[in-house]
Amino acid sequence: MSGMHHPGRRSVLAAGTACAASLGASWLLSGCSGATAAPVLPAAAQRGAPDRGGTLRIARPPASDAETLDPASSLSAYEYLGALYNRLVRIGADGEVAPDLAESWEPDGAARTWTFRLRKGVTFHDGRAFTSADAAYTLRHILDKATASPQAGVLAPLVDPRRLRTPDAHTLVVPLKSPNAEFPSLLTHYNCYVVPEGSGKSIGRTGIGTGPFRLESFAPAGPGRVTAYKDHWAGRPVLDAIAFYSVADMSARSNALLAGQVDLLSQTNLDFATARVVAASDLATIARVKNAQWYVLPMLTTDKPFTDVRVRRAMKLAYDPEHIVKAALQGAGRPGWDNPVPPDDPAHISAHPEHDPEQARYLLRKAGHEDLAVDLYTSAYDPLFTPMALAYQESAKRAGVRIRVKTASADSYYTQIWMKQPLMATYWYTGRPVDQLFNQVFRSGSSYNETAWSDEGFDALLDRARAETDDARRRDLYGEAQTWVIDKGGAMTPMFADRLVGISRKVRGYAEHGFEFDYLGIGLKGA
């Protein structure tokens, strides 16, 4: 920071001019012109090789004042995790499960028992060797009730912590309670980073993992720093260090980037006005993460009128996703057509019913809701919620659906509105493997099932898909699951949005998809 704020050479007079002309004006203009102006945003980050060394400065929103480095916790400081730890498996750029600490894995014939072969010669930051005992401990730690991990709900129905076996130091055997051909994909979740055996009590502060960086300092909701771990098994990271700063306010975060105080804004999907200011800056630019967020208008299937599948179908046919992408996203994304599986996921099917306001009208009349009027809740939690809600309102008008858009407080949106109001706006990060997506968000009784949709036939289909060991047939079953969700489910998925990430023009090798962030390759040019 000390290097940043030496007085400029321009005169005070120039300050006024520069301010009004270059910044103030573009800032005001983009604020006023709104949806009519075409976005002139760069399609990708700067290319080229980074220089070795340097410190990357990341501004992030703190998870809470009670943040921890324990990856299994719901309060984990997310940005540190991928720098400090590794998982057994991760998601590759092609959407398939890729090796991380596990070099290979295979199921038995019935997909009931999975054997993971672990990488040799891996050491934790304290010098201890990584073995299968650590991998087994990590699973037990996630499943431990005292950890209260959100991922426990996903793994507990499958894994009995007492039956995990470690026949040798580099083999982990996981017997499952029911067959699951997609089990490894569940371990790609960011709660599943591997921690050393017995570290449950201390890991929240020590952050000892096998990752490319080791912890130097960490303060909950405060600044922290990690430095390159030279003995990392995949080689030394490009950077010397990463400094993390907590900046709760989103505009303060983008100001820090514009002023050159930080190099990257994490977990910040910039709104279009800010994105244009950032793209026009000499110091900063925009990187797009394609289809990074999946936006939803969940209808609570346990609340009237959405208990009626005809009403749900009418709500979906009533609006035009292309219109929402144009109006709310200004084109920076793709229409969802109510299919939650991202367009670039290998399991995605492109079949979907067309936008049909007349059919929607007909269905509503049959269901006895000819003049349907419903409240749609939104908030400032995410900059796209309200534009999406308004675009939906506008589009559904043609089918005679009257939407009243209600704005709720952002800070209690996810505790008071989400899963409580019959219709609201929300989003997820994409990058969930298809099995996890369906079982977490659409299966009866799952804690993330935001539409409270419960369909035995659908659950049975998911079970069949999991148990199917033939890859092609399994993919067909997941395709069928998508059709099922589109036809009967409670979730409207109007769009997949590119995430607009603010980064410094010096950053090279920025790569992010889903929950994956390339900490090894990212670096700075001329730092």
Add this chain to the structure above:
Amino acid sequence: MLSFTARRIAAALGTLLLSSLLVFLAVQALPGDVATQVLGKDATPQAVAELRGSLGLDRPAVERYGDWMWGALHGDFGTSLVSGTAVGGEVTQYLGNSMLIAALTILFAVTGSLLLGILAGLYRDRWPDHLISTVSLVGMSVPEFVVATVLVLCFSVALPWFPAVVLYGPDATVGQLLPAVWLPALALAVVMAAYIVRMARTSVIDVMASEYVTTARLKGLSTWRVVTRHALPSALLPVLHVIALNVAWLLGGVAVVENVFNYPGIGKLMLSSVQNRDLPVIQAIALISAVVYVVCNLAADLGAMALNPRLRTRGRTR
């Protein structure tokens, strides 16, 4: 004089008690509690229930308020429901950081606005008055976060003279915070000064039109001497109250401005505590704000009395 002071202090204590109760009730009325807010979207219902139990949130509200007041009377403000640290120490640390901004703001606003206000009053209806009056009117009408944002755009982004945000935590040293206090202080001073300028201007105009100033002038004293010896002491009296009220306002304005600058002060602590529904911290800050407000008003009243003999005697004879 004594009974007046005693009555004012009693009223002040009553105000403090009332404000703590109102804050308590207001936070109860907010949707969600600390358990749901802290654990957030990813929390399991069991985790929320457990946290609620361990924090004692399942006890009746009256009981919790009583406990808190009892502790506060003994100088114990409890522990933060979120960080688990003592509220007293935490609040003091953040308050100290805010004081840095507040002191500078008061310095800027009071000296600057008094000078400008007197100038405008003395040059009534001429161009310095028009300029100063217009600018102060604008300053009054623009919210502090807009002023702050414009300052950031000019002096952090276009010209990198000052940091746009503070990247340090609450335990930052004065030396680390020093480069970052100027813009927030300036933003607050702009908004605060506007009121003082206008009050000072009116006051100076009134006094300059009074008979004793005319007399002093007729005696042949220089304008400079008339202004400094005769006019200003009386002119400043009504301004004192406005300054006191603005210092009290400062605490609220600080909350907004600190957020723009990510400054680790009491305002930012207040905001995150409200977001987290961290009741002990909110109450402690509310109490401090009330104390500041009450003390500022008290000081203005007593100061006015000290400066004005007529008020002093009226208080005695009543």
